Structure formats: structure tokens, C-alpha cells
Amino acid sequence: MLRSSIALMLVALLSVAAHAGDGSASPRRISLAEAMAIALHDNRRLKAVAFSTEAAGAEIGVARGALIPRLDANENFSYSDNPVQVFSDLLVQQDFNQSDFALSQLNHPGFLSNFGSQVRLSFPLFAGGRLIAAYRAAGFAADGARWQAIQARQGVEFAVVQAYYTAALAEQRMAVVDRALAAARAHLKRAQDLFGQGMVVNADVFRTRVLVGTFEQQRIQAESQLDISRANLAHELGDEDQEFAPLVPPTGLESSAAPLGALDALVARAVADRPEVKVADSRIRQAQQAVTVARADYLPTVEIAGVYENDSERLMRAGNNGALFMTGRLNLFNGLATQSKVDAARAELARARVLDEDLRRSMALEVETAYRTLAAARLGLEVARSDVAYAESALKTLEDRYGSGLAINVAVLDAQTTREETDMRLVAAQVDVAVDGAALDLATGADPQPTSGH
Numbered sequence: 001m002l003r004s005s006i007a008l009m010l011v012a013l014l015s016v017a018a019h020a021g022d023g024s025a026s027p028r029r030i031s032l033a034e035a036m037a038i039a040l041h042d043n044r045r046l047k048a049v050a051f052s053t054e055a056a057g058a059e060i061g062v063a064r065g066a067l068i069p070r071l072d073a074n075e076n077f078s079y080s081d082n083p084v085q086v087f088s089d090l091l092v093q094q095d096f097n098q099s100d101f102a103l104s105q106l107n108h109p110g111f112l113s114n115f116g117s118q119v120r121l122s123f124p125l126f127a128g129g130r131l132i133a134a135y136r137a138a139g140f141a142a143d144g145a146r147w148q149a150i151q152a153r154q155g156v157e158f159a160v161v162q163a164y165y166t167a168a169l170a171e172q173r174m175a176v177v178d179r180a181l182a183a184a185r186a187h188l189k190r191a192q193d194l195f196g197q198g199m200v201v202n203a204d205v206f207r208t209r210v211l212v213g214t215f216e217q218q219r220i221q222a223e224s225q226l227d228i229s230r231a232n233l234a235h236e237l238g239d240e241d242q243e244f245a246p247l248v249p250p251t252g253l254e255s256s257a258a259p260l261g262a263l264d265a266l267v268a269r270a271v272a273d274r275p276e277v278k279v280a281d282s283r284i285r286q287a288q289q290a291v292t293v294a295r296a297d298y299l300p301t302v303e304i305a306g307v308y309e310n311d312s313e314r315l316m317r318a319g320n321n322g323a324l325f326m327t328g329r330l331n332l333f334n335g336l337a338t339q340s341k342v343d344a345a346r347a348e349l350a351r352a353r354v355l356d357e358d359l360r361r362s363m364a365l366e367v368e369t370a371y372r373t374l375a376a377a378r379l380g381l382e383v384a385r386s387d388v389a390y391a392e393s394a395l396k397t398l399e400d401r402y403g404s405g406l407a408i409n410v411a412v413l414d415a416q417t418t419r420e421e422t423d424m425r426l427v428a429a430q431v432d433v434a435v436d437g438a439a440l441d442l443a444t445g446a447d448p449q450p451t452s453g454h
Contacts, residue, residue, distance in 0.1 A: 027230060027245035032164050035237060035244070039160045040153065042238030049152040056138075056145035063138040066131045069123040076116040081109055089114040092311040094319030117310040125326075128299030129292050137289035144282030151275040154442055156236070161438040163236040165431045167229040168246040172427040174222045180420035181215040187399070187416065188212055191409060204409035211413050215420075263371050266444050270363045273445030277363075280356040287349035294341040300330040363443070370443040374436040381429040384422065391415070391422040 030038070040046065080086065086109040090096045093114065099105065124131060188208040194200045234240045260266075271277060305325045312318035331338065395415040401407035441447065 027243040029245050029247050031247055032161065035160050035164050035233070036157055038237045038239065038244075039156055043156050043236065044238050046149075046152060046156055047238075049149045053142075053145045053149045056142040060135070060138045060142055063131075063135040066124070067135060069121060072120045072122070074116075074118040074120065076118070077114070078116070079111055079113045081111045083107060083109055086110075086112045089311065089313075092116070092309070092319050092321060093313060094311075095313070113313055115312050115315050119308045120305055121307075122303055122305035125302040125304055126299075127301045128296030130296035130301075133289040133292035133296070137286045137293070140282045140285040140289065144279045144286070147275040147278035147282065151279065154275065154445075154447060157447060158438055158442045159236050160233075162435055163229070163233040164246055165434050167226070167233045167244075169427055169431040170222065170226040170229040171246065171248065173424060174219070174226050176420060176423040176427065177215060177219045177222045179423070180416060181212065181219060183416055183419075184208065184212045184215050184413075187412060190403070194403075199405060200409065207409060207413060211416065260371060260375060260440075263368060266371060266440070267364045267367045269446075270367050270444045271360055274363060275445065276359055277356075280352070280359050284349070284352045284356060287345070287352045291342065291345040291349055294338070294345040297331060297334075297338040297341065300328050302326065302328045366443045367440070370436065370440040374433070374440050377429065377432040377436045381426075381433050384426040384429040387422040388419075388426050391419040395419045 078085065078089065080089075083106060087100075087106070089112055090100060188205070191200060191204045191208045195202055195205050230243055230245055231240070233244050233246075234242060237244060303326070305327070306322070307325065308320070308322045310318045310320055395412075395418075398407045398412045398415045402409065402412045
């Protein structure tokens with residue numbers, strides 16, 4: 001009895017392990033809106049961009065620190081019999097006496113230790129505008145990083161739309177191949193029956209078997225593409241441990257009746273709303289501040305500092321002193337290095353402005369390309385729908401005529417192939433409309449929508 005129970009347990013465990021390892025678990029079906037939410041939370045590119053934004057914000061604090069008073073603590077220790085060093089240390093320790101004036105003591109002092117503790121408070125009174133310009137540049141850089149994060153988010157959203165509908169296309173393509181394969185097998189059985197009745201020749205059966213084999217090969221390829229597309233979708237979502245699949249049928253595969261709108265208006269929207277424009281503007285402002293920083297080398301710098309010092313031989317009885325300093329520095333000649341810095345900064349500013357102009361021109365081209373691509377995809381979708389209707393009607397007619405001996409087998413097989421091709425084109429056209437709609441959203445600076453809303 002015990003052996004039987006153990007055997008049953010082992011069989012059950014092996015069955016569970018085999019079921020877990022055969023990869024037959026159904027994928028998690030999600031809507032496009034759910035896919036977007038998962039990607040915004042888990043996508044690693046967005047996480048990396050978030051850290052970049054955080055780092056850029058922290059740089060503002062670094063630049064701000066140069067504008068406020070600075071407090072430093074220094075500790076120095078010396079142990080020396082250098083006559084000048086010993087004489088100086090005795091003075092700052094406030095422990096100098098009459099015997100220290102003896103010539104032998106002055107010329108050949110013994111080793112003396114000194115612990116020098118110093119607190120220094122300093123503040124830049126004037127730096128030629130260098131510090132405030134650096135602070136402003138850091139602010140512009142942080143602002144640009146925030147817009148880059150928005151740009152990255154929109155890019156990820158579009159990538160999710162592409163991956164989602166690519167997986168939908170692969171799944172629909174699989175369904176089309178399965179439907180065509182089932183129809184071909186049914187026609188093969190019919191041809192075999194007719195051959196058995198002496199109504200058709202054996203070549204009809206052979207030719208139909210070739211078509212069935214063709215569809216079987218297509219199914220193998222379709223299944224492979226389906227696995228790849230689902231893996232890519234999981235990667236874009238940032239969760240490769242989970243298998244995701246679109247809803248069946250996926251939403252957003254039908255074109256909207258809403259008009260596209262005027263192309264000029266869409267271009268104007270892109271120039272106003274695209275985050276790349278904001279990033280380019282931030283870089284121009286940074287370059288302007290860099291010119292100010294370079295020019296600051298022509299001006300003097302003035303700093304004020306207060307120092308408190310404590311000196312002792314054994315960290316017990318100590319001498320104390322304080323001082324107030326004001327220092328100024330003006331470079332008179334540095335081999336024209338300052339002029340070279342200014343020239344380089346001006347060149348970078350000119351470069352940023354040229355790139356900004358090129359960006360705006362490129363945006364207009366991107367919007368026009370996306371606009372015309374979407375318009376063509378919509379027209380292609382209407383043609384594909386008509387073709388499917390024609391192919392379905394033609395196939396039904398030929399199958400009926402073949403059964404009556406009024407049509408040849410090759411015509412039926414060609415009609416089946418045509419029906420499969422038109423079904424494929426219809427699904428691809430639906431996906432093109434959905435993805436191209438998201439591409440137009442991206443080109444105009446709008447967030448890609450879960451369904452095509454153009």
C-alpha cells in the first residue's frame with residue numbers, strides 16, 4: 001500500500017513538472033492601455049532616463065554651492081627642527097619665552113611638534129558672472145533632461161504600440177494560415193473523394209497535397225514569428241519573465257472616420273509640442289551661458305575669507321589667532337587662451353542654433369511623411385477589404401463549380417492561395433493603420449493613443 005502511494009505521488013509530480021516545462025501555459029492577454037501602463041512602470045530605458053534626470057537636477061545643487069559661503073576645517077601636524085619652522089610654531093602656539101632668543105637655540109633648536117587646527121569661511125564677492133552663469137546653465141540642463149525624459153517616454157510608448165500590433169499581426173497571420181490550411185485539407189479530401197468516384201484525375205490530388213504542404217510550411221514560419229513578436233513585446237514592457245499577448249481581436253485595428261486635419265496645422269503642433277524642440281532650446285541657453293563663463297576670464301575675481309586658527313604642541317594648551325583676508329586676481333596674459341575659450345563657446349552656440357533649425361525642418365518632414373503614410377495606409381485598408389470580399393466570393397464560386405465538374409482543380413487552388421493572400425493583406429493593412437496613426441502622434445508631439453484616433 002505504501003509503495004503504491006509513493007508511486008502515485010511520483011507520477012503526479014512528474015506530470016506537474018512535465019506540464020510546467022512544456023511551455024504550454026497560456027500567455028497573459030492584455031489591452032494596449034495595460035501594455036502602456038506596464039511599460040511605463042517596468043521599461044528599463046525609462047528607468048535609466050529617470051536616473052539621468054535625477055543626476056541633472058543634482059547638478060543644480062553643485063552649481064548653487066559655488067554661490068554661497070563655504071566653510072572648511074583643516075588640520076595640520078608638523079614635527080620639525082627646522083629653525084624657521086620651530087620659531088614660527090613657537091610664536092603661533094603663543095609659548096615663546098626669553099630663552100628662545102639664545103643663539104644656540106635659534107640656530108639649533110630641538111624637534112618641536114605642532115597641531116594646527118584651522119576653520120576658514122570664504123565667499124566669492126565677484127567672479128565676472130562665471131558662477132551665476134554656471135548656475136543658470138545647470139538649470140537649463142536639468143530642464144532639457146526633463147524634456148528628454150518626456151521624449152524617451154513617448155518613444156517607449158510608440159515602441160509598445162509597434163510591438164503590440166506586431167504581435168497582433170503575427171497572431172492574426174497564424175489564424176489566416178490555419179484557416180487556409182483547414183480549407184486546403186478539406187479540398188484535398190474532396191479531391192480524393194472525387195478521384196475515387198472517377199470524376200477527376202490523380203494529378204488534382206497531388207497538386208492539392210503540394211498546396212497543403214505549402215500552407216504547413218507557412219504555419220511553421222508563422223508560429224516562429226509569433227513567438228518572436230511576443231518576446232519582443234515582453235522586452236518592450238520590461239518583463240521578459242512573463243509572456244504577454246494582445247487581446248483577441250485586438251482593439252485599434254479599425255481606422256477611425258475622423259479626418260486627418262490640415263498638414264500645416266500638424267507641423268505647427270509638432271514645432272510647438274515636440275519635446276525635442278524644448279531640448280534644443282535648453283541646449284541653446286546652455287551654450288549662451290557657456291559664452292558668459294568663457295568671457296568671465298577677462299574680469300577679475302574677488303574673494304573674502306575669515307580664518308580662525310588654533311595651534312598647540314600636545315593638543316592641550318593652545319595659541320589662538322584669527323585673520324580676515326580679501327584677495328583679488330586678474331589675468332593679464334595667458335597666451336590668448338581666454339580668447340580661444342570664447343571663440344569655442346561662440347562656435348558651440350552657433351552649432352546649437354543650426355541644429356535647432358535643422359531639427360525644425362526635419363520635424364516638418366517627419367510629420368509630412370507620417371501624414372502621407374497614414375493616408376496611404378487608410379486607402380490600402382479599404383482596398384484590402386474589397387479584395388477579401390472578391391476573393392471569398394470567387395473561391396466559393398469555384399469550389400461549387402469544381403464539385404459539379406465545371407471548374408478545374410488548379411483554379412480552385414489558385415483561388416485558395418489568393419484568398420489567403422488577401423486575408424494577410426487585410427490584417428497587415430489594419431496593423432499599418434494602427435501603427436502609422438501612432439507614428440503621426442509621435443511626429444506631432446502627442447502621446448500615442450491606445451486606439452487610432454486620427
